[in-house]
Amino acid sequence: MAVFGGMTLTNKGLVLQGKAQAGAQLNYTRVAVGDGSLSGQSVPALNGLISLKKNLPIARLRPQPPNKAVIGATLSNADITTGFYFREIGVFAQDPDVGEILYAYANAGVTADYIAAGGGSDIIEKAIDCVVIVGIAANITASIDNSLVFALQSDLDNIAATDSVTPSKTGTLTALLSSLFTLIKGITGKPNVLTAPAISLEATKAHVDDTTRHIAAAERAVWNDRSGYAVTTGTAAALAASVTPAPAALSAGLRVGIKTHVATTGAVTLNLNSLGAKPIKKPNGNNPLLALGGVYTVVYDGSVFILQGEGGEYGTAVAADVLEGTTIGTESGVVPGTLPNLADQDVGGYISTAGSGYLGVVANSDENGVVGKITDSTTIICNDASLIPANFLAGKTVLGMAGIATSEPTVGAAAGDIVASKAATVNGNRIVGTLADKDMGAVAEPAVNAVFSSVLYVRIPKGAYRTVTGSGYPEVKLTTAQLLAAENNFNAAVLKAGITAFGVTGVYAGQQMVSGSGSGNLSGLMTVTNLPFTPKMIILDCDDSKVVRATYVAGGSTYGNGYYQIASQGTSKALLTAWTITANGFSLKTDTRANNPFTYYAWG
Known part of the structure; x- marks a missing residue:
């Protein structure tokens, strides 16, 4: 079997291929075969075959991505008179500037196949595919003699079609036939494309157009909106009903009749044929009161069921506003009146508030001895013997009666x-x-x-x-201000603290004295706290095998505040630390021993 090892572009082929990259048309004209041998020639420099034996017309041309093309031809020995070795092959193309050129060339060398002359026992027909480089050329053509086109084995293998393949635009005969088969099955409704349909398209068209057997769309809408009827189930707050035929969905305008198996007292929903619970409302949006065993019609408006034949407006009157023996319709149903009917009742009269000008009446009473009557004409009649003009001043009119009295x-x-x-x-x-x-x-x-x-x-x-x-x-x-203005010596300073007189609270606390004892610390510092006042005078005595006394007077002399006395020696010494006076205590330090006990007297 001949081995060509691929085709090589000639120099002129490279030039044409460059023109094709720039947009020129790449037009293949023929394929040629020969028996020439290479003996040092440069393949790119060749302008034709070395030994041409036969020109072959192009039978097929197809691209081979990304940058190649397949040029096909058929070599037959039917018209060959002298056999030869099929050693060289060339593809020719039309250059728009120089004419036809050798575009690509290949040589099988010693592996060449022998092509016997025709008319003998050997009948040869070879399908030849030449794969050449085309780069990114977009316009590739060839002159193909359709009489020479034949199908490859792979084409024949793929030509079988099936009616189970989903249609797709694959560009093959298989896909086309499969699409047609699927379409036919969809039209006939049969599992096999070759099975005849139960009815022809013509018969189907005639049946569809028969308005006797089929109602129009408008008639169907009316039919679908007809009133179904069912007895409810469920609870008073969540009713359910199923009508036949069952609606496919809840749509606006759907009308249904129901008979309630239970009385409702508040918000209530209806779940029709398990399509979802929807509220039932009156036209005014209020909740209806459905009676036990009541038959009602409701229409779905797209969101709720609207109760038909009820839902008029009500006023604000309640039972107390309606006469006994009569009733009034309310949102809660018919309510009996509770307002007493006092027609033809005896009443007693009285003045509700002295001087107010109002005359009151009490039913079934002889209040103040005045007995009157409410007539059926809504007139109140009160009788009082003292209700005469002589009992009212002249110039005054009481209840339409002019007074005539002139003296008292x-x-x-x-x-x-x-x-x-x-x-x-x-x-x-x-x-x-x-x-x-x-x-x-x-x-x-x-x-x-x-x-x-x-x-x-x-x-x-x-x-x-x-x-x-x-x-x-x-x-x-x-007032307190008037009292203080009358007596200057009456003020808070002269009143005892905590005492209030004529609106003045005293602040005078008097002299306070506290005594106690304690011990100094390791350094001899003596401290007293928690006094109920700030000390103004202090006497402190301590015993250190000698009597030591220290005194403090607020605003006192240096000797009184800065020194202490040793009684056994009759001498005075300066304090080691000055008196420290706080809001509620004091501290000081002498040269007494550590932890020395002491007693104190403090005045505030």
Whole structure:
């Protein structure tokens, strides 16, 4: 078998291939075979075959990614008169500038196959594929004689089609036929593409167009929205129902009738054919009250079921606003009225508040001895023998009745006896009072004078002083400021601490004294704390086999505060540390021994 070892581009082939890279058309013209041997020739420099025996037309051309092309031809010995060795092969192409050139060349050398002459017992037909470099040329063509095209074995192997392959754009005959088979199976509904359908397309078309057997889309919508009917199950808060035929889904406009197996009292849902629980609402959005055994129609609006035939607006009236013996519709249902019907009832009259001008009535009563009646015309009639014009002042009208009284018995009162801004009738005449009104017992700028230490005198102006709290004589109130203004010596400093008199709280605490004992520390420092005051005077005695006394007086002399005395020696010495006075104690240090006991007296 001949071994060519691949094809080599000639120099002219390289030039043409470069032109093709630049966009020129790469057009292959023929394939040639010969029996020439290489004897030192340069293959790239060749312009043709060494010994041409036969030109072969191109039968096929296909790309071989990424940068090659396959040029196919068929070598037959049918028209060969003299046999030869098939040793060399060349591919020719058309150069747009110089004409036809040898594009690529290959030589099998000593491995050449012998091609016998035709007409004998050897019939030879070889399919030859020449693989050449084309680079990235985009426009590659060849003149192909279709009469010479034949299928390769691999093409024949792939030509079988099946109706089980999913259609795809693979560009092969297998894919095309498989797509057609799948399409036919989808149309016929049969498992095999060769199985005849139960009905032809023409018969199917006629059946679809038959409006006697099939309703129109609008008619179907009406049919789907018809009212189903079912008795509910579930609980009062979560009803369930199943209608036949069952709707595929809840859609707006779906209408259904239900008979409730239980009464509902609040929020309630309906789960229709297990499509999901949806609330049932009145048209106004309120929860309905469904009675036991009640039959209702509901329409789904896309989110809730709306109860039909109910849901009108209600007012604000309650049972107490409706007469006994009548009823009123509410969101909670029909409610009986509780308002008493007082028509044709006896009533008693009374003045609800003296001077207010209101006349009250009490049903079934003879309040204050006045008996009246409520008539069926809603008129209240009250009878009182004293309700006559003579009992009302002239010029005044009471309940539509004009008074005629002009005088009263003599009482001897004058304007000065009547509190100012008030009026009274004296002998039938109206008199306005002039007596000063000292309401609340207040005294404006009273004259105050403490004549004796035990008596406080207060002089008040003339007027009417009305008792406000307590009983007996009127009260005269003095402010703390007025009291202090009357007596300068009355102040907080002269009152005992914690005592309050006339609104003044005392702060005088008096002289305080505390005594105690203790021990000094290792260095002789003596300290006292927790006194209830800041000490102003201190006497401290300690016993160190001698009497030692130290004294402190706030603001005292140097000797009193900075020294201590040794009684047994009659001498004075300076303190090792000065007195330290704190808010509640003190400390000092002498030359006494460590832990020396001491006693003290402190005044604040």
